[in-house]
Amino acid sequence: MVFMTPSATGPATAARPDPAAPPDGAPAAGRVLDHPDTADIRLEEVLHALADPMRLTVVRELAAARCEVACSEVPLPVSKSTTTHHFRVLREAGVICQVYRGTSKMNALRRADLDALFPGLLDRVLAAADAQESRLAGT
Amino acid sequence: MVFMTPSATGPATAARPDPAAPPDGAPAAGRVLDHPDTADIRLEEVLHALADPMRLTVVRELAAARCEVACSEVPLPVSKSTTTHHFRVLREAGVICQVYRGTSKMNALRRADLDALFPGLLDRVLAAADAQESRLAGT
DNA sequence: CACCTCCTACGATAAGCGTCGTAGTACGGC
DNA sequence: GCCGTACTACGACGCTTATCGTAGGAGGTG
Numbered sequence: 001m002v003f004m005t006p007s008a009t010g011p012a013t014a015a016r017p018d019p020a021a022p023p024d025g026a027p028a029a030g031r032v033l034d035h036p037d038t039a040d041i042r043l044e045e046v047l048h049a050l051a052d053p054m055r056l057t058v059v060r061e062l063a064a065a066r067c068e069v070a071c072s073e074v075p076l077p078v079s080k081s082t083t084t085h086h087f088r089v090l091r092e093a094g095v096i097c098q099v100y101r102g103t104s105k106m107n108a109l110r111r112a113d114l115d116a117l118f119p120g121l122l123d124r125v126l127a128a129a130d131a132q133e134s135r136l137a138g139t
Numbered sequence: 140m141v142f143m144t145p146s147a148t149g150p151a152t153a154a155r156p157d158p159a160a161p162p163d164g165a166p167a168a169g170r171v172l173d174h175p176d177t178a179d180i181r182l183e184e185v186l187h188a189l190a191d192p193m194r195l196t197v198v199r200e201l202a203a204a205r206c207e208v209a210c211s212e213v214p215l216p217v218s219k220s221t222t223t224h225h226f227r228v229l230r231e232a233g234v235i236c237q238v239y240r241g242t243s244k245m246n247a248l249r250r251a252d253l254d255a256l257f258p259g260l261l262d263r264v265l266a267a268a269d270a271q272e273s274r275l276a277g278t
Numbered sequence: 279c280a281c282c283t284c285c286t287a288c289g290a291t292a293a294g295c296g297t298c299g300t301a302g303t304a305c306g307g308c
Numbered sequence: 309g310c311c312g313t314a315c316t317a318c319g320a321c322g323c324t325t326a327t328c329g330t331a332g333g334a335g336g337t338g
Binding site for chain 1 (some may be wrong): 161178182183184186187189190191195214256257258259260263264266267268270271274
């Protein structure tokens with residue numbers, strides 16, 4: 001059941017056609033992380049993943065930064081282990097794609113996969129989050 | 140901290156301009172339920188409410204039936220008390236509006252409020268749920 | 279090689295959630 | 309007034325979750 005980065009149903013946000021990437025070829029050899037196959041992504045799990053404030057923050061950061069982001073670049077008001085935990089939940093729900101790059105673990109949204117399964121959903125959630133933030137800020 | 144059915148920021152899906160409603164005037168006198176004010180609805184709570192399979196089912200049923208629906212008309216594979224619990228979670232998250240009507244408690248989506256706060260979100264979630272159902276059915 | 283950084287795994291804890299059954303209240307009909 | 313229907317409140321149970329700290333591995337740098 002599922003082995004590595006999506007190659008089956010879609011290269012996800014992967015294929016890393018972005019700069020910032022190393023010479024390539026060796027995205028970190030060994031260490032490969034389990035990602036759900038695109039077809040195995042479940043709406044309830046995605047919603048659950050997005051329902052947590054910490055994780056929603058992460059997703060918004062990832063959406064804002066158009067390229068891959070290291071775990072440590074998304075500051076959360078919780079411990080390192082808890083942060084790791086949240087990233088894992090997001091990955092296992094199929095929301096993000098994680099890949100080792102040197103000592104860092106890079107994260108990216110699986111926009112393509114999510115949009116294919118649930119058209120427009122992610123955008124609406126992000127827009128809703130922005131809207132709510134503005135609304136609450138203007139108090 | 141909020142008192143009754145929305146009248147403050149918007150009559151929600153209420154105002155019951157639908158048939159099926161009794162002569163009106165006495166929608167059940169006493170028993171009034173607490174609903175969050177529109178401005179108090181939080182995205183995280185809405186997502187959390189929608190993330191549960193049971194509750195998502197309820198919301199889909201409510202969206203399908205364009206009018207108010209009694210709790211007992213949405214059959215769930217769980218006990219009565221659990222059903223009550225789920226309806227309460229939905230109400231407290233601001234997703235549905237509940238009103239006593241005789242011995243029944245009628246439920247309706249707070250579409251207007253949700254669309255005002257999070258434009259298009261509910262529709263996308265419903266569409267995503269439909270899409271996933273078809274996708275999984277066609278296995 | 280030593281060392282530092284980044285991230286992980288593990289165990290612990292406390293809180294939350296979904297589920298149930300039972301007992302009970304409000305309302306309408308007889 | 310009595311009874312049935314519809315829903316609720318409460319307490320219990322077990323599972324999941326969010327959080328932490330500590331210990332440790334993988335990989336770059338010197």
